[in-house]
Amino acid sequence: MTTRNVRTVRFISAAMGLILFGFVVMLATREGGTGTASRSPLIGQLVPAVAGVGLNEATFDVDDFSDSWVLINFFASWCVPCEREHPQLAEWSRRHKKDGVVVSVPFGDTEEDARAFFADHGGDWPVLMDGDAAWAVAFGVLRPPESFLVSPGGIVVAKWQGQITADEVDRVVNDLEAKAADR
Template sequence: MSEAAQPQSRRLWAFLPLSVFIALAGLFAWAMFGQRVDRHASALIGKPVPQIQLPDMSGGTLDLSQYQGRAVILNVFASWCAPCRVEHPLLFQMAKDKRFVVVGMAYRDDPAKTQAYLDELGDPYAQVGIDRQGAAGVQLGLGGVPETYVISAKGIVLTRHQGEITPKIARDLANLAARNTAP
């Protein structure tokens, strides 16, 4: 090899580790974020809400089908859930809107603890179902608490929000519910 070709060859070899690093980083990023199913997606979106009947806090029965004709914001919470406490005041704001109804579902919680939670923070819900064993949560495909669903007046699940509601998310959920209520 000529002496002029050797320095150019060494410069190319010097970039090889950087090139390999960039290629591996790109492959890693694609594996992490490319062609992936949204883990927040729900198989229920666009489908009828499952037939859920639960005992409620007043000794009656929460039957989501009884709200047919009204949009529903279903908030799944628990007394032991810290983010549920943080989002609780926003549920009061949402409940003021009479174009839809805000319903609660206490997930895997002791009813006495649920009642103490509601006594302490107030009760923004039109009705609270008690899902003590978590069976209704399984029907919904619940990922954890808090989780909030918007159900149209026709009983179709429109969206699911996993995690704590922020003021912006509360507005978005309320607007979606209001647009999908019976006239």
């Protein structure tokens, strides 16, 4: 009886040890969290519908811009990185007067604050209110700022989480234009 008990105890401790060892190995070999490089199920897909009357009373429909680049930017007036990236959006918009358009969509923000934000920081591109947050959900926006680049033809080609620069966006634009030219 004694020896059997000892064997039971040894067996159980060995088994527990093995399980725990596996567990520790799993924790130890785990890779760190993913960076800000953003995957999105949207990339390669047709852009979800974004259309409406902007804050400047002009109507906008993303489908009307199927022959140019569209940079859809989700922002909020309370968000500091959004404030910082704003001049970059203006810069990109200036660079692509002919072949591109920026659209800003306030996220978690009020119309008044968004209006005040644009009055303060400038920007003449369309700003569309996302009434029932349908676009934010369709784009899977987590926290502002987030930006999506739509290629001519209406395909989402890139997503950025966090502050962007005009150069960063243009790198993707130039890349894809070069590829298109190759073909």
